Amino acid sequence: MSETKAFLAAFLRRPTTMGAVAPSSARLGAVLAAVVPAEGSPVVVELGPGTGAVTGVIADRLPAGSRHLAVELDPDMVVYLRRTRPDLEVVHGNARDLGRLLEEHGVDRVDAVVCGLPWALFDDATQAEILGEISRVIGTTGAFTTFAYLHGMALGAARRFRQTLRGAFDEVLVSATVWRNVPPAFVYVCRRPREAPTAG
Numbered sequence: 421m422s423e424t425k426a427f428l429a430a431f432l433r434r435p436t437t438m439g440a441v442a443p444s445s446a447r448l449g450a451v452l453a454a455v456v457p458a459e460g461s462p463v464v465v466e467l468g469p470g471t472g473a474v475t476g477v478i479a480d481r482l483p484a485g486s487r488h489l490a491v492e493l494d495p496d497m498v499v500y501l502r503r504t505r506p507d508l509e510v511v512h513g514n515a516r517d518l519g520r521l522l523e524e525h526g527v528d529r530v531d532a533v534v535c536g537l538p539w540a541l542f543d544d545a546t547q548a549e550i551l552g553e554i555s556r557v558i559g560t561t562g563a564f565t566t567f568a569y570l571h572g573m574a575l576g577a578a579r580r581f582r583q584t585l586r587g588a589f590d591e592v593l594v595s596a597t598v599w600r601n602v603p604p605a606f607v608y609v610c611r612r613p614r615e616a617p618t619a620g
């Protein structure tokens with residue numbers, strides 16, 4: 421099955437966890453993955469990899485000796501990823517449990533979290549819980565990227581999420597619009613959690 425078909429099939433099965441009808445474009449993936457260190461032996465965590473559209477862009481940047489873990493909730497996506505990306509460390513679990521999942525996989529430092537989670541489908545408490553987990557794992561030195569659809573900014577919830585990010589991180593940069601994505605989207609680049617959490 422092609423990636424687009426696999427994604428659509430997953431959306432039709434579980435629209436409330438997928439949150440999109442098509443995978444991200446390579447152009448959007450490149451903006452999301454720009455925080456991934458291309459040298460050294462970085463540890464990168466991807467949240468909500470889906471069919472792996474962004475996974476491939478991250479993998480292309482990563483030097484030998486790095487770790488790339490992908491946390492995915494949907495069991496069918498987990499099977500798909502394990503089959504199509506044998507080098508990826510696919511973790512079947514919920515981003516809400518990020519700290520525990522990483523501990524179970526022997527990860528004690530994270531350089532970057534690249535996130536494809538459908539924030540618009542989460543309530544405020546879930547958003548806060550997941551952002552807290554991300555903050556703790558990136559600590560004061562890591563970076564976190566995530567994306568939002570341009571049309572969503574007409575809605576109060578998307579504007580509130582931007583405020584939530586600004587409350588959670590000292591630095592929140594907003595990328596230019598990536599028009600070559602369906603639908604057009606932009607990326608948030610976040611650093612330095614405000615509550616100076618420690619990794620693990």
Ligand SMILES: C[S@@+](CC[C@H](N)C(=O)[O-])C[C@H]1O[C@@H](n2cnc3c(N)ncnc32)[C@H](O)[C@@H]1O
Pocket residue numbers: 437438439440442443444467468469470471472473474491492493494497513514515516535536537538
């Ligand atoms: C919009 S898709 C993004 C897929 C891919 N990153 C992309 O950009 O094409 C959202 C993905 O997040 C996963 N997901 C949703 N809630 C999750 C959670 N709480 N923990 C981990 N993954 C989750 C969904 O199953 C889905 O694969």
